[in-house]
Amino acid sequence: MNLLRTFDTGMRGLLGHRLRSILTTLGILFGVAAVICTVGIGTASANSVNSRIAALGTNLLTISPGSTTSFGVRGGSGSANTLTMDDVSGLEDRQDAPDVAAVAPVVSGSVTLVSASTNWATTVQGSTPGWLMTEARTLSQGVFFTRQQVAKHAQVVVLGTTTAAELGVTVGSQVSISGAPFDVVGILTASGSTGFTNSDDLAVVPITTAQDQITGGSPDSVQRILLSATSTGTIGSAYLEADQLLLQTHHITNSASADFTITSASTLASTAASVTTTLTILLASVAAISLLVGGIGVMNIMLVSVTERTQEIGLRKALGATPRDLLRQFLIEAATLSFVGGVLGVGAGLLAGILVPRLANIAVTITPTPVVIAVAVAAGVGLIFGVYPAARAARLAPIAALRAE
Amino acid sequence: MAARAAPAEMTAEIIRLVDVSKVYGTGDATVRAVDAVTLSVNEGDFLAVMGPSGSGKSTLMHILGCLDVPTTGEYRFAGEDVSRMDERELASIRNRRIGFVFQQFHLLSSMSAWRNVELPLLYRAARDRKQTALNALAQVGLSNRVDHRPNQLSGGQQQRVAIARALVTDPTMILADEPTGNLDSHASREVLEILTGLNRSGHTIVLITHDPNVAGVAERVVEMSDGRLRARVAA
Numbered sequence: 001m002n003l004l005r006t007f008d009t010g011m012r013g014l015l016g017h018r019l020r021s022i023l024t025t026l027g028i029l030f031g032v033a034a035v036i037c038t039v040g041i042g043t044a045s046a047n048s049v050n051s052r053i054a055a056l057g058t059n060l061l062t063i064s065p066g067s068t069t070s071f072g073v074r075g076g077s078g079s080a081n082t083l084t085m086d087d088v089s090g091l092e093d094r095q096d097a098p099d100v101a102a103v104a105p106v107v108s109g110s111v112t113l114v115s116a117s118t119n120w121a122t123t124v125q126g127s128t129p130g131w132l133m134t135e136a137r138t139l140s141q142g143v144f145f146t147r148q149q150v151a152k153h154a155q156v157v158v159l160g161t162t163t164a165a166e167l168g169v170t171v172g173s174q175v176s177i178s179g180a181p182f183d184v185v186g187i188l189t190a191s192g193s194t195g196f197t198n199s200d201d202l203a204v205v206p207i208t209t210a211q212d213q214i215t216g217g218s219p220d221s222v223q224r225i226l227l228s229a230t231s232t233g234t235i236g237s238a239y240l241e242a243d244q245l246l247l248q249t250h251h252i253t254n255s256a257s258a259d260f261t262i263t264s265a266s267t268l269a270s271t272a273a274s275v276t277t278t279l280t281i282l283l284a285s286v287a288a289i290s291l292l293v294g295g296i297g298v299m300n301i302m303l304v305s306v307t308e309r310t311q312e313i314g315l316r317k318a319l320g321a322t323p324r325d326l327l328r329q330f331l332i333e334a335a336t337l338s339f340v341g342g343v344l345g346v347g348a349g350l351l352a353g354i355l356v357p358r359l360a361n362i363a364v365t366i367t368p369t370p371v372v373i374a375v376a377v378a379a380g381v382g383l384i385f386g387v388y389p390a391a392r393a394a395r396l397a398p399i400a401a402l403r404a405e
Numbered sequence: 406m407a408a409r410a411a412p413a414e415m416t417a418e419i420i421r422l423v424d425v426s427k428v429y430g431t432g433d434a435t436v437r438a439v440d441a442v443t444l445s446v447n448e449g450d451f452l453a454v455m456g457p458s459g460s461g462k463s464t465l466m467h468i469l470g471c472l473d474v475p476t477t478g479e480y481r482f483a484g485e486d487v488s489r490m491d492e493r494e495l496a497s498i499r500n501r502r503i504g505f506v507f508q509q510f511h512l513l514s515s516m517s518a519w520r521n522v523e524l525p526l527l528y529r530a531a532r533d534r535k536q537t538a539l540n541a542l543a544q545v546g547l548s549n550r551v552d553h554r555p556n557q558l559s560g561g562q563q564q565r566v567a568i569a570r571a572l573v574t575d576p577t578m579i580l581a582d583e584p585t586g587n588l589d590s591h592a593s594r595e596v597l598e599i600l601t602g603l604n605r606s607g608h609t610i611v612l613i614t615h616d617p618n619v620a621g622v623a624e625r626v627v628e629m630s631d632g633r634l635r636a637r638v639a640a
Contacts, residue, residue, distance in 0.1 A: 005527055016515025315511045318472060319570075320500020320528040322493050398499075399472045402511065 006325065010332030023301050024386075025341040028378040031294025032345025035287040035374035036366060037352040042283035044363035046276035059101075059235050060134060061227040061242060063087075064261045082250070082259040083222050088128075090249050091227065091242060099238040101230045104130035105207055105222035109215040113203060114176040115167040122163050124177065124203045126210020127226075134226035142171035142186030150206040158186040162201040177203070180213050235264060284370075291374060295381035302334075302385040310393045314401025317394075326394040327387065334386025338379035345378065346371055417448035419577055419609055420469065425478030425488075426632075427464050438464040439475070440632035446578075446611065451604040453612045453620035456629030463582070465629060466613045470503055470580045471495045483577055500528050504571025508583035510563045512555040512570075518542060519551040522570045529574070541569040545599055561592025568599055578609045585619055597622050 014021045065082040088105045091097050107126040112119050125131070132144050145156045157175060159167070164187050169175055173184045182205065191199050211219045229238035239262055246260055247253075313326055349371070353364040393401055427439040438461045446452055456462040467473035468480065471487055474495070480488040482498060490498065499505075504525075512521045522538040531537065542551050545565040555563050564584060571579050581600060585593035601622055604610050612623055620626045627634050 009527060012516070012520070016513070311511065312513055315513070316524070316528075317496065318470070318499060318505050318511075319525040320496050322496045322528075325528060397473060399467050402507070 003328075006328045007332055010329050010336065013329065013333050014336060017305065020301055020305050021337060024298050024337045024382065025344065027294045027297035027301065028338055028341025028382055029294075029345040029348060031291040031378045031381075032342055032371075032374045033348035033352060034290035034294070035377075036346065036349025036371055037356065037364065038283045038287040038290070039280070039370035040349070040353050040364040040366045041356070041362055042280040043367055044365040046280055047365055048363060049276045059229040059232045059238075060136070060264070061229065061235065061239055062263050063225040063227065063242065063246070064263070065223070066259065066261060083225055084220050085222060086220075087246055087249060088222065088225055090245050091225065092130075096245050097238070097241040099230050099234040099241055100227050102130040102133035102226075102228045104128050104134045104226040106131070106224045106226060107207060107210050107215045107217070107222055109210070111178055111214055113163070113167055115169050115173065117168050118166070120163060120166040122160075122201050122203055124205060124210065124214055126205050126207035126215065128207055131204060131226065134228040136228070137191060138189045139186045140189040142184070144186050144204075145206050150208055153208040153212055154206055155180060155182045155209060156185045156206065157182040158188060158204045159184060160188050160198075160200040160202045161190045162198060163203055166201075175203075177205070178213050239264065287370070287374075291377055294378065295385075298378075298382055299385040303389055309390060310396070310401045310404040313390065313393045314396070314398050314404065317398035318402060323391075323394040327391055330387050330390035330394075331383070334383050335379075337386065338382030341382065342375040342379050346375060349374075418445055419448050419450075419483050420444065420446035420611075421479075421481040422468075423479040425468060425475040425480055427461075427468060427473070428476045437632050439468065441478070442632075442634045444627065444634060446609065448577075448609055449604075449607055451601070451610045451612070451622070451624045453614060453623035453626045454629060455614060455617065455620045455626055457615055460629040461632040462613050462615075462629040464632075465634075466580065466582050466611075469611060470505060471498045496528075500525055500574065502577040504574060504576035504579040506564070506567050506571050506579065506581035506584045508586035510555070510560075510567045510587070512563055512566055514555050517552045517554055518547065518558070518566045518569075521555070521566055522573050524570060525574045538569070538573055541573040542566070544572060544603075545569045559592065560588050561595050564588060564592070564596050565599065568596070568603075572603070572608075578611060579603065580611050580613075582613045583615070584612070585614070585616070593619070 063083060083105075085105060088103055091100055091103045094100075104127045109124055110121065111124050112121045113124075128150050129144055129147055132138070139158070140161070142158070144158055145154060148154075149156055157177065159169070159175075164170065164184070167175060169184050171184055171187060174181050175184060176182070188200070188204075205214070207222070208219065211217060215223075227238060227242055229235040242262060243255070243258075247255060247258060250259060252258055313321075316326060317323075350366065353366045356362055356364050393404075396404075422442055422444040425439060425442045425444075426437060429436045429438055440461070442465065454462050454465060464473070468475050471482065471490075472495075474480075474490070475488050478488065479486070482502060485498065487495070487498060513524070516524075519535065519538045519542060522541050523534050526534045526537060539548070539551060542548055545568050547562060547565055547569065550558060550562060550566075553562075555566070558566065564587075568579075568584075571581075579600070584596055584600070588596060597619065600610055600612065604624075610623075612620070614620050627636055
């Protein structure tokens with residue numbers, strides 16, 4: 001029996017059993033579409049979480065005073081102000097720390113800002129121009145304060161958008177902080193709420209001014225030092241450079257007894273990444289289960305029709321079909337169903353990728369890998385369960401197949 | 406009818422069974438369904454194999470139809486040694502040499518009458534398959550039913566489609582297994598008339614039945630009993 005004629009026979013077999021063909025195709029269709037759609041949703045939410053993490057500044061390192069040692073005599077982190085402006089200038093040395101792009105010392109306190117019309121309680125941070133880069137922020141209006149202004153203890157302030165709006169001020173306005181008048185020189189671009197704090201509700205002033213009038217304390221000591229590495233890739237070496245440098249300037253030989261702690265936003269990023277990985281795995285499992293259910297549906301339809309087809313196989317054998325003829329016929333039938341179901345499933349999945357974001361406000365990002373895997377698995381299930389029972393029946397003696405009930 | 410390929414030997418013997426046995430099971434459970442049967446059928450014969458159920462006539466029919474091979478003994482079909490053939494060769498013999506008519510008709514319900522008749526032609530090199538199928542349907546008087554599905558036909562008509570399917574390959578022998586078993590007396594008569602007519606036009610027919618009246622249309626009747634064969638004078 002030649003291939004063309006086998007193909008013709010296979011097609012006629014499919015048309016002769018329309019309901020079974022449609023049900024099988026549907027099983028594969030829904031399995032494939034479900035995988036494409038759920039993995040698409042998982043990918044989209046992972047991307048969204050990742051971009052929010054990136055907005056946090058993943059190449060940011062924070063140095064806090066105190067040790068991470070949690071037992072023995074050492075106190076908790078932040079218990080002593082061991083970080084100084086000398087540390088800051090040491091870290092600013094590009095010779096010693098080539099992978100550090102920007103450094104910003106920070107002191108902070110909670111104060112009430114008073115404008116002409118109202119007042120507003122917020123966090124005031126004292127820092128240097130490096131703050132803007134380490135925090136990965138930009139200005140929407142005005143300018144940031146300069147090194148000269150820091151040196152001159154200038155009475156200038158940069159506000160977050162929320163703070164500026166609450167106070168009803170713009171660049172050029174004056175606000176009063178702890179009774180002293182400050183010129184508003186810049187407004188930060190909104191960055192969105194990250195995590196538990198609103199990063200648009202704050203005021204930034206020169207660190208010198210902050211130490212004089214807001215936080216008090218020694219003008220030499222700082223609460224935190226922010227570092228940004230030159231890129232996400234160099235964050236590790238920036239970490240080591242800062243660690244070495246501080247151990248040296250603090251005259252500490254054993255790194256286990258360091259009086260400072262360096263944390264990285266990438267720690268947060270890796271935590272979040274593992275969360276999204278879990279989420280993706282969860283969604284992929286749901287998808288795998290829908291594929292499995294679709295596959296079992298296909299399997300059932302194929303197996304249920306085996307009795308009827310066993311008689312057909314017996315008859316065809318009696319009329320002169322060889323096992324190879326029959327195997328080819330059923331292979332063509334199953335392959336056609338799998339192919340049609342797979343193509344329609346990809347179409348339905350892509351369509352869902354367009355419709356779901358419009359109807360449900362859920363982002364869907366479709367990538368090629370799940371599409372390929374879904375089609376391969378669905379087609380595989382269709383082929384195996386379409387061909388295997390038929391192949392077994394084709395090996396039966398014709399008379400036994402004919403008599404099957 | 407188109408001329409059949411002439412057999413190589415002068416003898417017109419189509420079937421030659423010598424000491425053929427079919428044994429099922431092992432040990433105490435051994436059943437000799439066919440026990441040392443020797444039988445010869447010549448071209449143009451109309452042979453009926455009679456016997457009650459359990460007599461082994463179905464097993465004999467499977468062997469004659471090359472649907473099964475004997476455990477021991479020799480079976481030559483038109484000179485070819487069938488008892489040594491593998492599955493592929495048997496399939497080829499069934500396709501080229503034998504036309505089957507079954508008690509349950511065994512038509513494919515999803516196909517029209519002519520598609521059913523066409524089926525055996527799909528497994529051989531054949532041209533004008535549709536025309537050949539339509540000719541075979543005309544021979545059994547169903548030219549006006551070629552596009553009907555089996556469920557749109559009466560039992561007698563379905564069996565006539567099955568006979569057309571057996572005829573379409575111009576086989577050496579038509580093997581009919583209880584062809585009237587599922588039919589009323591009117592349809593039975595019709596089917597037997599067609600078989601008789603085919604025999605008159607030169608077809609070799611082997612008919613398996615338990616019914617003496619049906620066997621009566623044959624020229625020669627043999628009887629099976631407990632796997633053994635004995636000749637009987639035709640009624």
